[in-house]
Amino acid sequence: xxxxxxxxxxxxxxxxxxxxxxxxxxxxxxxxxxxxxxxxxxxxxxxxxxxxxxxxxxxxxxxxxxxxxxxxxxxxxxxxxxxxxxxxxxxxxxxxxxxxxxxxxxxxxxxxxxxxxxxxxxxxxxxx
Numbered sequence: 836x837x838x839x840x841x842x843x844x845x846x847x848x849x850x851x852x853x854x855x856x857x858x859x860x861x862x863x864x865x866x867x868x869x870x871x872x873x874x875x876x877x878x879x880x881x882x883x884x885x886x887x888x889x890x891x892x893x894x895x896x897x898x899x900x901x902x903x904x905x906x907x908x909x910x911x912x913x914x915x916x917x918x919x920x921x922x923x924x925x926x927x928x929x930x931x932x933x934x935x936x937x938x939x940x941x942x943x944x945x946x947x948x949x950x951x952x953x954x955x956x957x958x959x960x961x962x963x
Contacts (some may be wrong), residue, residue, distance in 0.1 A: 864955040865963050866899055873948050874902070877937040888938065899962040917956040926952065 864870065874882075874896045881888030882896040889895055893907035905911045911921040918924075925936040926944045937944060955961075 863963070864951055864958055866955065866961065867963065869951050870955050871899075873944075873951060877940065877944060877948075881938060903960070912956060912960045914960040915957065917953040920956050920960075923949070923953055923956060 878888075878896050880886060882892075882894045883889055884895065894905065894911060895901035903910070903912055905921075909921075911925075913920045921930075922936075924930050925934055926949050928935045928943060935943060
């Protein structure tokens with residue numbers, strides 16, 4: 836009987852984690868299907884020509900190529916290294932508070948979306 840409770844608890848906990856953090860359930864993260872929609876919904880209004888983020892940093896997020904080119908200050912993605920990637924540093928709020936991205940989004944980017952971005956970078960930030 837005790838084993839049934841333990842098994843039930845494990846199944847419940849695993850279900851919660853997959854529901855709360857969909858990126859944990861993902862195998863390979865796709866730029867086109869997983870990353871680009873996040874960038875489009877939360878970043879592109881500022882990070883394209885004419886936007887404030889583009890004017891200040893030079894970061895254009897319209898395409899994979901322009902994202903990987905980075906800013907006038909350097910790359911924002913280090914394929915394979917999410918901790919050192921500036922994009923992840925900014926969305927996690929590890930930089931100066933004035934640089935937290937997406938700019939003006941109350942509460943910041945949702946944790947599940949950050950996890951998708953991190954996993955994509957860890958997997959090599961491929962154009963897939």
